[in-house]
Amino acid sequence: MESAVSSAPPVGRVAVLGLGSMGLGMARSIARAGLDVVGFDPMSAAAEAFAAEGGRTAAGAREAATGACIVLCVVVNAAQTEALLFGPEGVAEAMAPDAVFVSCATMDPDIARRLAAKLEATGRHYLDAPMSGGPVRAAEGALTVMASGGSAAFARGRPVLDAIAAKVYELGEAPGQGAAFKMINQLLAGVHIAAACEAIAFAARQGLDLDRVYEVITASAGSSWMFENRVPHVLDGDYAPKSAVEIFVKDLGIVQDMARTARFPVPLSAAALQMFLAASGSGMGSADDASLARVYAALSGASLPEAKTAKSSA
Template sequence: MHSNEVASTGWDRVGVAVAGLGSMGLGMAASLLRAGADVTGYDPDPNKREDFAALGGKVAVSSVEASRGATLVVSVVVDAGQTEALLFGDEGIATVMAEDGVFISCATMAPDRARRMAARLEATGRHYLDAPVSGGARRAADGSLTILASGTEQAFARAAPALDAMSATLHRLGEAPGEAAAFKMVNQLLAGVHIAAASEAIAFAAREGLDLHRVYEVITASAGNSWMFENRVPHILDGDYRPLSAVDIFVKDLGIVLDMGRASSFPAPLASAALQLFIMTSAAGMGRDDDSSVARLYARIAGLDLSL
């Protein structure tokens, strides 16, 4: 059953904490609330805590307070470093969440980092579910994310109501944490290259003097289309670079791809070229803007106006 059909009784004696209430975490927490979960949210930004409170959620003033006794902790922080600090830092939650509880790790990270954190957490008797997500803020808000997950059968069983509430598609990718992280990095390689290609293509069309709205109409119905072209080009045409997914996210993620490739002597020239475009865009002051800002970099270089 999907989130809107989960009976509230399915959450009896299941406390849920959500750590990280940004554009993704807020939507995921809201989806859990709609499904009937008892959710406590935490974010270091008080404005984000207020946003969650406005939706009817409970908020805590620390991750420890939010997670104390929680059966499920959904971590929607930025990266492996923040995930490790959340679990094992000076105010780490590893030993305050419920015994036999499940930590659902949604950050994109290198597989070896996920494996090391899982082993450390599981030594305390808790479970680590490697569960990076895909789909963006809009799908987080309506509970239709794609979740790539790996972990033990017990972790999946205990986390099932939350996974169902937050996703339209759940891929179970094995019993070992790190497997899902590896799948996510394949996705991020493609996503980053596709954003860079879409940005280059729409700027190229502008250089040719084409009607960019017509270009969008034609390409989205042609073989050259991609999900990223279809999703990101409207941001470019509207001149709206509010960060649904920031440039610096792909600086991080494609950097991980290149690190993984280097460690295994695997060449990744397309990912490398895309990474350089994201780095240049970030260096130009757009790191916290929407990742479609790569097109703005092209526009600045070529003296183009893309929001026509």
């Protein structure tokens, strides 16, 4: 969908707040598009990774955002987003007077609406723009962005959206709509991950050849994108976090809160949340979300593949 504004204002400096697994790839994509970008992350290693490639970094979020025309916020949750905007070192008043704040965190739509109203009262613009695609697509500039906001917010944010995304869905003028779409995605993603892990662990309990299971299922009707993407982690015994368990503890928790408010039953996502909680409670919160397979294995006595490095060193 094309923006309602035919001519965007000139692009000034872009600040990327958060250079983690997603933000670093997004900052790289923005720099590759020829935009003037400066990054900040409280973890020095993340900032150093961007700086090592010739990227500019700032010592703090406020320094990065001062005078910026576009501030891209790539943090974990609503609390971090609010702190970056309105905390003691908040960037809301440091941004250029007509700047746009592009919020990528997954959050409750009501919170997105509240943050947008508070920022827009200062004369700046808020683009509710959660994304999907993972670190690989972030690095490729090929994310899917589910965005909502006013026409001016889209016009000002367009250069960055074009740099980071293969698909940008404009989902309405009201901030919060993008967040709501993302929560539907997260409901499905969480359930699909839990189902994929349940299936592969059940196959292991049956004594099946798991590589063969993967081959057959990915060519059959029972497959899903999450099965295709996450089960290889289990087959490799590799639970280094591409997407951590705690992300879905948070996101499926938001789904439950939204559903309770709406008096809408969500029993499948509730069951999936319990498995993510079990994984987190077992000490796997920072591990890859495919770790749910390890929870099923522990409960059933199923044997899953060991890490290849462990096999080779044995």
